[in-house]
Amino acid sequence: xxxxxxxxxxxxxxxxxxxxxxxxxxxxxxxxxxxxxxxxxxxxxxxxxxxxxxxxxxxxxxxxxxxxxxxxxxxxxxxxxxxxxxxxxxxxxxxxxxxxxxxxxxxxxxxxxxxxxxxxxxxxxxxxxxxxxxxxxxxxxxxxxxxxxxxxxxxxxxxxxxxxxxxxxxxxxxxxxxxxxxxxxxxxxxxxxxxxxxxxxxxxxxxxxxxxxxxxxxxxxxxxxxxxxxxxxxxxxxxxxxxxxxxxxxxxxxxxxxxxxxxxxxxxxxxxxxxxxxxxxxxxxxxxxxxxxxxxxxxxxxxxxxxxxxxxxxxxxxxxxxxxxxxxxxxxxxxxxxxxxxxxxxxxxxxxxxxxxxxxx
Numbered sequence: 001x002x003x004x005x006x007x008x009x010x011x012x013x014x015x016x017x018x019x020x021x022x023x024x025x026x027x028x029x030x031x032x033x034x035x036x037x038x039x040x041x042x043x044x045x046x047x048x049x050x051x052x053x054x055x056x057x058x059x060x061x062x063x064x065x066x067x068x069x070x071x072x073x074x075x076x077x078x079x080x081x082x083x084x085x086x087x088x089x090x091x092x093x094x095x096x097x098x099x100x101x102x103x104x105x106x107x108x109x110x111x112x113x114x115x116x117x118x119x120x121x122x123x124x125x126x127x128x129x130x131x132x133x134x135x136x137x138x139x140x141x142x143x144x145x146x147x148x149x150x151x152x153x154x155x156x157x158x159x160x161x162x163x164x165x166x167x168x169x170x171x172x173x174x175x176x177x178x179x180x181x182x183x184x185x186x187x188x189x190x191x192x193x194x195x196x197x198x199x200x201x202x203x204x205x206x207x208x209x210x211x212x213x214x215x216x217x218x219x220x221x222x223x224x225x226x227x228x229x230x231x232x233x234x235x236x237x238x239x240x241x242x243x244x245x246x247x248x249x250x251x252x253x254x255x256x257x258x259x260x261x262x263x264x265x266x267x268x269x270x271x272x273x274x275x276x277x278x279x280x281x282x283x284x285x286x287x288x289x290x291x292x293x294x295x296x297x298x299x300x301x302x303x304x305x306x307x308x309x310x311x312x313x314x315x316x317x318x319x320x321x322x323x324x325x326x327x328x329x330x331x332x333x334x335x336x337x338x339x340x341x342x343x344x345x346x347x348x349x350x351x352x353x354x355x356x357x358x359x360x361x
Contacts, residue, residue, distance in 0.1 A: 001195040007061035014082045016047055017318075020281060023055065027073030030055050077313060081306050088117060088299050100289035104133035104164050113294045117302040118187060137297050141305045146171065146284055151265070155272040160279050178208065197361070262335055327355045 007024060012123040016022040021032045024043055029045035033054075046069065053067045074082070101107055114124035118137050125136040125143075138146075146152065156167045188328065248258055260267040280286075283296060320328075331352065338348045 007056075007058050007063050009055075009062040009064065009286065011055070011057065011062045012083075014086045017330070020278075021060070022047065024079070025055060025064070026289040027079065028053070028069060029064055029074065029082070075315075077310070078315065081310055083240060084306060085303055088209075088302050097289065097295065100291070107133070107164075107290050109135070109136075109294075113291060117298050123298060123301065137294065137301070139301050139305060141308060142301055145304070145308060151263075153269060153272050155269050155276065157276045157279060160276075160283055160293065161287060162290045164290065168293075171272075220274050261331075330355060 010026045011023045011030075012028065014022050014024045016029055016031050023030050023032075029047040030053075031047045032042065033045050034043045035041075036043065039058065041056050044055045044057065044062075046053040048069070051067075051070045052065075053069050054065045055062045056065075072182060098108075109124060109127060112119070115121065116123045121139060123137050123139055125138045126134075127136075128134040153170050154169055154171050156169050158167055163169045174289075247253070276306075279300070282299075288296070332352050334343065335349055337343045338345065343351075
């Protein structure tokens, strides 16, 4: 590939696997990296890391950096799927929707809001239509995926919840529930976490911990402020640990339900958090209207169905990085050593914490 300083290459807009902005050039996807304000150009990197090929775009044309790709690029089937996903997102963003509602009693689900993207298959799974107004959406294909899964990873999201709801819940297969609402005369209801002890107070404690880390870093902040921050952080951590022991160690929840140290597969909800990041990046603003959210859920459902069919046709599943594989190996070996009483629990925890990367931000 020759390095070319001229913008002569045609490209098309698309989305990557995480739903972010990307471009397609000669069967290769490039993820957006940065914007050059001085030149007005955009810089893109090949999505197949660690490939070093990059592209720069300006005025509808692109140029490449002259490096060689490390693989042969996408198949024709992959490209068709990418283009279909782009079309679906464009349809979602350009379609008209009914006016937003401020109360769950005013939600009317009919027509396109109860059918899948194809306009024929059922999408609305159930609607309790009561004071709490719990509404669930899922296509038959996504329900089939769930039925074949040995474990479901569920998490709640707040930013994507409409103003008349507090929280949405979903799995990574896009079985989506609009959780407990706030109807006329009803107060702000608790999130549907499944455990009444997990409430807004614990969420506030977690938020306080994050805010406390940043205090005292600005100019002019003396040691007194740092000591105050340290005491606040310690107090919040002690409250959190007391809750954790009471809820999960001494409570009625079985140890096997929440401890996933020996799980063969995801042991955390990081992939679900990544899924939420995709949701937040696709939605134009926080707390969208109910109807915009349903349209977005339909788009996600179509995304999942297409990706599932892609796997059935033999497309390779993304592999774990070498670093993650190495960490998993160390963790598995030390779990066996712990179970065989070759190391103490304290030694195991000391080894495990070294496998965790803490951000300095």
